[in-house]
Amino acid sequence: MLSSTGSAGARVALPATPGAALSAAGELLLFILHWDGFKVFGLEDLAAIETLQVFDAVSSGDHLGMVVVTSGLHNQRLDETYFIQVHALVKPQLVLLWTSGPFNLPRVTIRVMPFPTQRLRRLRANESLRGLVRETHLHPGQFILPLFVCPGEGVRREIGSMPGNYQMSIDELVKECIEVESLGISGVILFGLPETKDEMATGAYDDHGIVQRAIRAIRAETSRLLIVTDVCNCEYTSHGHCGFVKDGDVDNDTTLQWLAKSALSHARAGADIVAPSDMMDGRVWAIRQALDANGYEKIPILSYAAKFASVFYGPFREAAESAPQFGDRRSYQMDPANGREAMREIELDLQEGADMIMIKPAMPYLDLICQARQRFDVPIAAYQVSGEYSMIMAAVQNGWLDHDRSMIESLTSITRAGAGIILTYFAKPAARLLA
Numbered sequence: 001m002l003s004s005t006g007s008a009g010a011r012v013a014l015p016a017t018p019g020a021a022l023s024a025a026g027e028l029l030l031f032i033l034h035w036d037g038f039k040v041f042g043l044e045d046l047a048a049i050e051t052l053q054v055f056d057a058v059s060s061g062d063h064l065g066m067v068v069v070t071s072g073l074h075n076q077r078l079d080e081t082y083f084i085q086v087h088a089l090v091k092p093q094l095v096l097l098w099t100s101g102p103f104n105l106p107r108v109t110i111r112v113m114p115f116p117t118q119r120l121r122r123l124r125a126n127e128s129l130r131g132l133v134r135e136t137h138l139h140p141g142q143f144i145l146p147l148f149v150c151p152g153e154g155v156r157r158e159i160g161s162m163p164g165n166y167q168m169s170i171d172e173l174v175k176e177c178i179e180v181e182s183l184g185i186s187g188v189i190l191f192g193l194p195e196t197k198d199e200m201a202t203g204a205y206d207d208h209g210i211v212q213r214a215i216r217a218i219r220a221e222t223s224r225l226l227i228v229t230d231v232c233n234c235e236y237t238s239h240g241h242c243g244f245v246k247d248g249d250v251d252n253d254t255t256l257q258w259l260a261k262s263a264l265s266h267a268r269a270g271a272d273i274v275a276p277s278d279m280m281d282g283r284v285w286a287i288r289q290a291l292d293a294n295g296y297e298k299i300p301i302l303s304y305a306a307k308f309a310s311v312f313y314g315p316f317r318e319a320a321e322s323a324p325q326f327g328d329r330r331s332y333q334m335d336p337a338n339g340r341e342a343m344r345e346i347e348l349d350l351q352e353g354a355d356m357i358m359i360k361p362a363m364p365y366l367d368l369i370c371q372a373r374q375r376f377d378v379p380i381a382a383y384q385v386s387g388e389y390s391m392i393m394a395a396v397q398n399g400w401l402d403h404d405r406s407m408i409e410s411l412t413s414i415t416r417a418g419a420g421i422i423l424t425y426f427a428k429p430a431a432r433l434l435a
């Protein structure tokens with residue numbers, strides 16, 4: 001009465017009874033098989049079934065539950081493997097897969113379209129359901145706000161290409177940081193605009209430099225706000241490159257000394273985290289050595305591990321006044337085409353002692369955030385850079401995009417890709433919206 005070939009995907013011959021039920025093409029039928037014959041247990045209207053096949057026969061007492069699929073020829077897409085949970089339908093006391101006995105039923109896989117049994121829209125019906133099953137959540141504690149500190153007093157100069165962001169003198173910066181802290185944002189990262197620049201970037205590692213003074217002032221007025229410092233030289237060199245220029249190129253190992261001195265001066269001023277962004281080889285090691293040798297072994301390093309030579313930094317250079325006067329940064333920042341090299345950069349920075357790593361920019365490099373998340377068990381930050389911010393804001397100002405939704409969607413995508421920490425110019429409005 002019932003036969004099969006016994007192999008995966010085997011077809012089972014139609015039993016003689018109950019013929020009426022089985023002749024209804026395009027239906028999924030659940031049968032309880034008594035030793036003395038078939039009884040229809042359940043009937044589901046499942047369209048697009050092609051072949052009659054037995055799937056995971058389940059024994060329950062003297063019953064045998066199984067799914068039988070009858071043929072339905074109107075659907076041509078039957079190439080997906082799909083498992084039906086028979087035991088959930090039968091609800092036996094004891095589930096045993098039937099592997100031997102009078103029928104010697106095979107364990108086979110049915111190939112069938114999941115629709116309409118599976119309807120993913122069920123869980124999208126309203127905001128409560130959507131909230132219940134949401135996989136990615138944003139919170140202000142994951143944000144770090146980049147801030148630009150400039151000389152003077154009472155200065156609060158809006159950056160043209162980055163509406164809502166300002167160059168601020170230290171007094172204004174402190175007010176800003178108090179507000180940032182009150183919004184639950186974890187930290188700020190400081191970029192300095194010094195009074196003067198020179199070939200040797202002396203402003204970068206001067207204990208009385210603009211950033212060092214800003215750190216002390218913020219520290220005095222905030223309690224738990226993390227002060228992160230960008231460790232680089234491009235804002236302090238007269239030529240705008242990230243280090244000591246020799247023969248038209250940045251000299252790696254001389255620059256390491258500047259970076260180490262800068263990081264140390266930031267730590268001395270009270271920085272909580274130092275974040276080297278220069279992309280010199282060996283900088284994390286050099287900074288770690290300098291910090292440890294001076295009693296700052298507790299200061300973590302967030303390395304800009306995979307920083308690409310990106311066009312999306314454009315607005316930042318206006319903000320930080322750090323555009324290179326000649327050439328570009330492609331001999332030290334990464335080629336946007338290279339993903340494997342990014343993994344090597346991260347690996348090396350971790351070996352040198354980085355506590356956290358960063359990928360910059362964020363949205364054009366979501367694939368690398370995702371890869372890094374899978375490969376490295378360290379906190380991962382992503383920098384949603386000025387150009388990413390400016391693009392959205394320009395579209396918002398033109399009425400082409402909704403501000404709040406594009407802000408949240410962009411931040412969500414970065415988080416979903418695997419970045420737990422986001423450096424973003426949206427930190428304040430996003431924190432307000434999420435409150």
Ligand SMILES: [Zn+2]
Pocket residue numbers: 232233234235241242277278
């Ligand atoms: Zn730089």
